Amino acid sequence: MVLIFRWMVRLAGTLIAVSVLAVLGIYFLASRSLPEYDKELAVSGLDARLEIVRDNANVPHILGASDADVFFGLGYAHAQDRLWQMMTLRRTVQGRLSEVFGTRTVEIDTVMRHLDLYPLAQAAVPYQDERTQMALSAYARGVNARLQEINENALGRGAPEMFLFDMPIAPWQPADSIAMIKLMALRLSGQVDTEVLRARTSLRLPAERLIDILPDAPGTGVVALPRYAQLLGGELPQLAAIDGEFDPLSPFGPARLAGASNAWAAAGSRSAAGGTLLASDPHMGFSAPGAWYLARLELQSGGVIGATIPGIPAVLSGRSDALGWGITAAYMDDQDLFIEQLNPENSNEYRTPTGFKPFRTRQSILQVAEEKPITLTLRWSDNGPILPPDFQDVGSVTPKDHVAALGWSALTTEDTSASAAINLMSAQTVDEAMQAGEAMIAPALNLVLVDSRQIAMKTLGRMPRRQSSHQTKGRMPSPGWIATNRWQGSLSYAANPESKNPIGGILGNTNNKTVDRPFPLHVSYDWGDTQRIQRWTRLMQGRQVHTRDSFIETQLDTVSPAARTLLPLIGAELWFTGEAAPEGTTERRRQRALALLADWNGEMNEHLPEPMIYSAWVRALQERLIRDDLGPLADEFMHMEPLFIERVFRDVDGASAWCDVIQSAPVESCSDMARLALDDALLWIDEAYGLSLESLQWGEAHEAAHIHPVLGNVPLxxxxxxxRQTTSGGDHTLMRGLSSGEVDAPYRNVHGAGYRGVYDFADPDSSVFVIATGQSGHFLSRYYDDLGELWRRGEYIPMSLDTDLARAAAVGVTILTPK
Structure with missing residues (x-):
């Protein structure tokens, strides 16, 4: 027995020792890929000595003898810090994720192959101007110089993830950067999802109720929509079950994650110091590492500093000494779904206005790790690529013997968007910047600009030219064989909305409706905000003059205008009514919740209980209002729509009909629904948290989740x-933190301002910026999440073009010389 015990001890000791050695070995190999910032290196593809000064936040200041060398340095810096991210995104747009991740990503790759974005990017290279082609080529050489360094010096394959996944790396090409812009456009596009949802909902609701649940942004004019079933005729589509799982590797998600942002500017007349001001915080889905990367480029036209996206050689939101620019998602309707009718005699043909015509086709081989290859047949009609039926669930609105095609401005070889991004950095005035923006095709963005004298906002992106007699006005899928539904080219850049030097001295955008023009010059029927714009307007008008700090205060504002509007409506017959109920009863808990909300100003502060009670209440209320009318389709409305609740409780055009439960004999009032929903909410809170109402903290539920797309669900x-960070804000606050809407964690913060910047042209070097995670994509690096805590607390770092300041606290200086 003693002998057995000794052997067990020895075996256990051996296993522990082997485990420790294995962990140490893995750590050693992984740490080999940590970039060294303080070094001198001879590289190929460089013309002269290049210096990359990393300031104390690890922001690279790239100083070179020519613009080509500076772009080279940006490519090298991106590859140092975000190599895995860049290679994964490139595989995403190429439709080659499954070569690495197997069957998990087959659906993603299938859609990307059908969209054909990467071949379009390759074909677009010759359409860029000479300067942009130079920048793309130099940037690619910089990325490849880092790849060569990794291979020659055995630097752990460049990223720790490379040890876990067999991902062969090809050299970076100029087309890869154009493909990254197209991928960004895809992430910011939500019109397909919106069209499908509106079509599916119209199959269940009459037109007057459809406008309740999918309301137009406030403004004149409501377009009457045809019934989708009548539009197509023939057999109705079967409503497919929706898979609620969202893969973090997927670039396409529901419209709620299509993009959001804030940007605004003040003229010198509205600035305390007399200089123009600009604030910008573009919103995207959270991830680890984040989408944004801070950098400074010292170009021949002057230094520029701000937010870049790894893979794209441009500062997309930032400033120079002369110009500042910020971006928001424009929500332009630059996508249309066309339903194509197949020839009953030959399924390789589709119906056109002049008869049946063969699809344009091509075979594509999809390689899948450890599985047999999949052969895809890609098809195109005149209207665009034919989509797989499971993409955004288009199959649920596609009748039998029909297919769906996508019309999208980004699906062109003559895509000069990269030229717009590159040339914007050299612009010295608002007018020059607006001229550079004409080359932008997609994504559609609102560009907010300031120089020393002017402020302006211009919508960038190519708007489709639709006929006024279009059957659905682009709001739902339309028959592709009807000539009046087809696009007639595109509108001129002059048709894009523009505002310059307004009399009030302030302009901005929170994804709100920007113009009130009739179709087809309308830009969009679906906008990203109807609430934040109310708060922004009030804060801007509340001061005669603004400062950098007041712009920061506005950027970090957490008051919900939706809460302030809805609570008096839904609680109108509940506030302080009835006698005090006994402790422990449902009525007593309801009274305590209402008492807390009665004294609340709508601030979605992470330390307060009221945001939790309010959010749970309105979520439960919308669920009760729509579930009996929509059935399983109610799962698609994961977020409370303030305009819908307001229409119902104000009984706009009979919208209070939603309050009556169809299946029940009694006629329920909206007050009944509000009371029952509050009880639902309090029950959910008790089951989820088990705390007294006063002890709740919104931040515990509203935790910002920056999840690693590949390793985020791997134990340990x-x-x-x-x-993860507890955060303030909510779906409708200027410091927006969109909740997931998922059943298990409905208020998890999954989408927000990954970058914030405030630029003060009275003292440009006092400008500030920050990102939500850190500069490095290497999870063993101290720069992986170091900026995240500043971001969470609403703090910033200096956004200075002062090279001496960067050198004074540099964490490393990399000298690159020609080999």
Whole structure:
């Protein structure tokens, strides 16, 4: 027995020792890929000595003898810090994720192959101007110089993820950067999802109720829509079950994650210091590492500093000494779904206005790790690529013997968007910047600009030219064989909305409706905000003059105008009514909740209980209002729509009909629904948290989740690679933090301002910026999440073009010389 015990001890000791050695070995190999910032290196593809000064936040200041060398340095810096991210995104747009991740990503790759974005990017290279082609080529050489350094010096394959996944790396090409812009456009596009949802909902609701649940942004004119079933005729589509799982590797998600942002500017007349001001915080889905990367480029036209996206050689939101620019998602309707009718005698043909015509086709081989290859047949009609039926669930609105095609401005070889991004950095005035923006095709963005004298906002992106007799006005899928539904080219850049030097001295955008023009010059029927714009307007008008700090205060504002509007409506017959109920009863708990909300100003502060009670209440209320009318389709409305609740409780055009439960004999009032929903909410809170109402903290539920797209769900590793922060804000606050809407964690913060910047042209070097995670994509690096805590607390770092300041606290200086 003693002998057995000794052997067990020895075996256990051996296993522990082997485990420790294995962990140390893995750490050693992974740490080999940590970039060294303080070094001198001879590289190929460089013309002269290049210096990359990393300031104390690890922001690279790239100083070179020519613009080509500076772009080279940006490519090298991106590859140092975000190599895995860049290679994964490139595989995404190429439709080659499954070569690495197997069957998990087959659906993503299938859609990307059908969209054909990467071949379009390759074909677009010759359409860029000479300067842009130079920048793309130099940037690619910089990325490849880092790849060569990794291979020659055995630097751990460049990223720790490379040890876990067999991902061969090809050299970076100029087309890869154009493909990254197209991928960004895809992430910011939500019109397909919106069209499908509106069509599916119209199959269940009459037109007057459809406008309740999918309301137009406030403004004149409501377009009457045809019934979708009548539009197509023939057999109705079967409503497919929706898979609620969202893969973090997927670039396409529901419209709620299509993009959001804030940007605004003040003229010198509205600035305390007399200089123009600009604030910008573009919103995207959270991830670890984040989408944004801070950098400074010292170009021949002057220094520029701000937010870049790894893979794209441009500062997309930032400033120079002369110009500042910020961006918001424009919500332009630059996508249309066309339903194509197949020839009953030959399914390789589709119906056109002049008869049946063969699809344009091509075979594509999809390689899948450890599985047999999949052969895809890609098809195109005159209207665009034919989509797989499971993409955004288009199959649920596609009748039998029909297919769906996508019309999208980004699906062109003559895409000069990269030229717009590159040339914007050299612009010295608002007018020059607006001229550079004409080359932008997609994504559609609102560009907010300031120089020393002027402020302006211009919508960028190519707007489709639709006929006024279009059957659905682009709001739902339309028959592709009807000539009046087809696009007639595109509108001129002059048709894009523009505002310059307004009399009030302030302009901005929160994804709100920007113009009130009739179709087809309308830009869009679906906008990203109807609430934040109310708060922004009030804060801007509340001061005669503004400062950098007042712009920061506005950027970080957490008051919900939706809460302030809805609570008096839904609680109108509940506030302080009835006698005090006994402790422990449902009525007593309801009274305590109402008492808390009665004294609340709508601030979605992470330390307060009221935001939790309010959010749970309105979520439960919308669920009760729509579930009996929509059935399973109610699952698609994951977020409370303030305009819908307001229409119902104000009984706009009979909208209070939603309050009556169809299946029940009694006629329920809206007050009944509000009371029952509050009880639902309090029950959910009790089951989820088990705390007294006063002890609740909104931040516990509203935790920002920056999840690693690949390793985020791997036990043990997820503790190292995911970044989580309790946060204030909500779906309708200027400091927006969109909740997931998922059943298990409905208020998890999954989408917000990954970058914030405020630029003060009275003292440009006092400008500030920050990102939500850190500069490095290496989870063993101290720069992986170091900026995240500043971001969470609403703090910033200096946005200075002062090279001496960067050198004074540099964490490293990299000298690159020609080999």
């Amino acid at each position: 590793l997820r503790s190292f690679v995911n970044i």
